[in-house]
Amino acid sequence: MRILGLAHYLPSTVVTNASLQARIDVDQEFLDAKIGISERWVAGPDESSTDMACQAVARLLRLHDLPPTSIGLLVVCTQSPDYRLPTTACLVQHRSGLPTTCLAFDVNLGCSGYVYCLTLISACLRAGMAHHALLVTVDQYSKLLDPQDKHTVSIFGDAASCTWLGDSSAPRGLIDWDLGTDGSGALSLIAHNSGVVRDSAKSSYLQMNGREIFKFSIEAVPQCVNRLLARSQLNVDQIDLFVFHQANRYMLKEIQKRLGIRDERMLIDLQHTGNTVSSSIPIALERRLASRPLPAGSRIVLCGFGVGLSWGSVLYVV
Amino acid sequence: MSPSADAIQAELTRILQENTSLRLPVTPDLALLSARALDSMDFMNYITVVEERFHVTVSDAEIAEHRLGVVRNMVEFLHRKNPAWPGRA
Numbered sequence: 001m002r003i004l005g006l007a008h009y010l011p012s013t014v015v016t017n018a019s020l021q022a023r024i025d026v027d028q029e030f031l032d033a034k035i036g037i038s039e040r041w042v043a044g045p046d047e048s049s050t051d052m053a054c055q056a057v058a059r060l061l062r063l064h065d066l067p068p069t070s071i072g073l074l075v076v077c078t079q080s081p082d083y084r085l086p087t088t089a090c091l092v093q094h095r096s097g098l099p100t101t102c103l104a105f106d107v108n109l110g111c112s113g114y115v116y117c118l119t120l121i122s123a124c125l126r127a128g129m130a131h132h133a134l135l136v137t138v139d140q141y142s143k144l145l146d147p148q149d150k151h152t153v154s155i156f157g158d159a160a161s162c163t164w165l166g167d168s169s170a171p172r173g174l175i176d177w178d179l180g181t182d183g184s185g186a187l188s189l190i191a192h193n194s195g196v197v198r199d200s201a202k203s204s205y206l207q208m209n210g211r212e213i214f215k216f217s218i219e220a221v222p223q224c225v226n227r228l229l230a231r232s233q234l235n236v237d238q239i240d241l242f243v244f245h246q247a248n249r250y251m252l253k254e255i256q257k258r259l260g261i262r263d264e265r266m267l268i269d270l271q272h273t274g275n276t277v278s279s280s281i282p283i284a285l286e287r288r289l290a291s292r293p294l295p296a297g298s299r300i301v302l303c304g305f306g307v308g309l310s311w312g313s314v315l316y317v318v
Numbered sequence: 319m320s321p322s323a324d325a326i327q328a329e330l331t332r333i334l335q336e337n338t339s340l341r342l343p344v345t346p347d348l349a350l351l352s353a354r355a356l357d358s359m360d361f362m363n364y365i366t367v368v369e370e371r372f373h374v375t376v377s378d379a380e381i382a383e384h385r386l387g388v389v390r391n392m393v394e395f396l397h398r399k400n401p402a403w404p405g406r407a
Contacts, residue, residue: 034359211378214359215366250359 001122002168003316004132006286007060008161008279009052010041017154024150031154032271036249040157040274042142048082049160050091053138056162057096060134064164068097072130074104075121077113077278079307080140081106084195092136103129110189111245111306112179113137113278114161115314118302119177121165135163137278144191146205155248157274161282172296177314178228180220185309188212213306217251220311222258225303228313236260240298241288245305246270246280278304294318325405326372326393333367346390361387368392374399 016039017028032038043052053076061068076089089104098104103124109116114137121133138160145152168174188209192202221244229235242261244252249268256266269284270276276283281302294300296318303313331344338360342348350356356364365376365386374396376386386392396403 030357034357211362211365214362215369218363218366219370248359250363254363 001118001125001165002173003163004166005060005064005066005164006161006282006289007056007063008159008283008286009055009059010157010159010273011043011047011052013042013044014039015042015157020150020154024148024153026150026154034250035155036252036268036270037155037157037274038271040155041159043140043158047140049078049080049088049138049140050082050095052140052158052160053078053088053092053136053162054095056136056138056160057092057134060162060164061096066164069099070132071098071102071134073121073124073133074098074102074136075107075117075133076105076136076138077107077109077117078138079108079110079113079191079277080138080144081108088138089136098134109308109310110139110277111247111275111280112304112308112310112312114163114245114281115177115302115304115312116179116310117278118163118165118174118314119179119312122174122177125165125167131167133165135165135282137161137282139277139279141206141277144194144206146203149205151210152206152208155275157276159273159276159279159283161279161286163282172317175315175317176228176231177312178224178231179312180224180310182216182220182309185212185216188216188309189307213309214251216309217247217305218254218258220309221255221303221305221313224305224311224313225259225301228301228315232315234299234315237262238299239265239301240294241265241267241300242303243267243281243285243288243300244303245275246273246284247275247306277306322401322403322405323393323397326396326403327389329371329405330368330389330392330396333371334364337363337367344389346393348389349387350389351387368396372396372400372403 081088087106093104140158141156193204298318300316305311
């Protein structure tokens, strides 16, 4: 499976660190320098996840002059769907003009979602279920956050992305993957009362145990990447670009240090978007490839990690 | 301090120097958070590395109860938690 195109959408309202500081106790310098975020974008009160997803899809279709009727599979990765039912994928299929023969479903994953879905779609394409697929990521965490919780409000931004995927044969495209789950950490990042389980004693805002998430990330991610590379008998220096989930700059630098990745191969790009959950990898990748394309044969590792707890990495050859 | 406490102090100093942006000398009385020696991310990293190096778990409640932001308190805490810690090989 190959990535044939990338596009993204950011909503129109920007929230800068200065505007955050005006209403809650944040340290602008700390956010800019240590966390690596200067601004983040938030969806409008009447802007749905379907709206955002369709914007990203429309941009991709327009960019590549791709007829929507060519799409046989649509996967929408979201944790902020418009409704519990029907799926956001059904709504996107209809509004984007994808054919009714298109398989379409949601995947409820967060920061590991892009990598998980790439792997899932790869399996579907190999099974002959479709020849062309769209992977859409979309989240509006801004509508799940306590506006007074500086630890989450300062980090997360809303966004959507659309990736066009098609068949390929080795040795190009998606070569290998390593995925994992540890539900014992489920409470580390949770939105109570967002499903059938109701507990009036618990806040319905997104709750994040920053310390547990940090500890998990800096331990699980290097292990995941090392397993992936070992299977292909590769080492870190043989990878041309690492694109991790853009959680925060401090965490990424710690992961970089633990893996021994050189600066020029480590992509850190969240200054102007914040942590956009499952959209963070495709947005960073799109921006990087648009500014400096990689030559054929280049090796990329994409790695997502977070809510679940879950993690995944893929080895991709351009 | 006992030889074991000395070794723990030395290891904590190494952890702080190698894993945080601490620019102050590491003394037993250094209060990492209240003296604003470390920001919250560095402190979180410090605790994580302490857990890894000393093979212990440090809960948020223990950090608060034992004021583990003070270096001396962390030395005593680690000595109690893992008195068999072999030190750096």
